[in-house]
Structures are given as structure tokens and as C-alpha cells.
Amino acid sequence: QKEVEQDPGPLSVPEGAIVSLNCTYSNSAFQYFMWYRQYSRKGPELLMYTYSSGNKEDGRFTAQVDKSSKYISLFIRDSQPSDSATYLCALIGFSGGYNKLIFGAGTRLAVHP
């Protein structure tokens, strides 16, 4: 079983739609949760980062963490074509004496005008 599961998509939505992207994880020791966005032919860049259960909002983006269900979500409101990218969840885990990022496989999102 993978430590982090993420549906690879692709997910295709019309402009203006609300998008929901999700990851599940298996290890309850994960404490920090991140969402990265990766445009085609670019490296990933950090979009949002959260520590606790609950919601964190940044403009049109909301990150939600439910530690009891081991479930994290990223919501995009009023989606735009410029949001078309791959979204990767990342969790910080402890392994081999170090903290390291463990990534989901990424969900490819296409927002069409």
C-alpha cells in the first residue's frame, strides 16, 4: 500500500467550476501537509502548506485536512484556465532518521474556457 494515494485524473472542468482535489494517507504520524502545483515542463512549486486539521484559505484556494479520516483536500473556487496544471499533495514523514516529503502521484487538472 502506498503511503499517499492520489487519483491521477485527468480532471477536466469548465471555467468557473469549483474543483476538489484529494489525497488519502495511511500513516497517522504525518503532521504537515502541502500542496504543490506543477505546470507542464516546469518543476513543482509550493501552493499551500498546513499543519493542523481544519481549513486554510488563500485567495481562491482552500486546503482542508481531516486527520481522523487521513484525508486532505484542495479546493479551487472560480477555476481559471491558468489553473490547468498537475497538483501534487505532499506530506512530511519521518524515515531513516530524517523528515522528508512524501508525494502523491499528482492529479492532472484541465480547466477549459
Place this chain on the structure above:
Amino acid sequence: DVKVTQSSRYLVKRTGEKVFLECVQDMDHENMFWYRQDPGLGLRLIYFSYDVKMKEKGDIPEGYSVSREKKERFSLILESASTNQTSMYLCASSLIRPGNSYEQYFGPGTRLTVT
């Protein structure tokens, strides 16, 4: 503005060749990482380094080695390239020492094809 650069965007090599991938960061970060990214598998950690001349194996180090002679530069070496090493290779750096690693800044990636 943090900048992580990688020596090549695209690389084609033959099976058995020794391959060097170079990564340079300009933000004086202690930590540097090499990942490979494959469809459906996400990013997998190959090696990381938390200081000059220090290196630690990640999840898939077999067939790779690394070198960190200077703080800003982290090299990934494929000792004898094989077709199953065809992939996108991403370098990243971060400021905080292991124990509190958070945001990692990524380079644009090198798409390596081994024929």
C-alpha cells in the same frame, strides 16, 4: 527570488554511458535533493544532502550516486545508464535542516532518455 537551475532540460544517452546531471541553487540552502518523476508514481527521492560532502540515500538510490563538493551544487551520477532510468529528474533545495524540512524549491527538471 529562489532559483534552482539544472544543467540540461533534455538529454539523450545510450545504455551503459555514465551520465552527470548538475543542479545549482543560489539561496545558500543547506539541503538539496534529487527526485525522479514518473507517470503514476509521483516524485520519488533518490538521494539528498544536508551539507557539503554529506549524502543520504532516499527511497530508490540503486544505480545512482551523488556528489556535493560545494554548498550550491549537487550532482546526480548515473554510473551506467539503463533504459529503466529514462525519466524526468528534478532537483530541489530547502533551507531548514532535516528535522524540520518544509518547503522545497524545485528546478525545471531534466528529461533524460536512455536508448
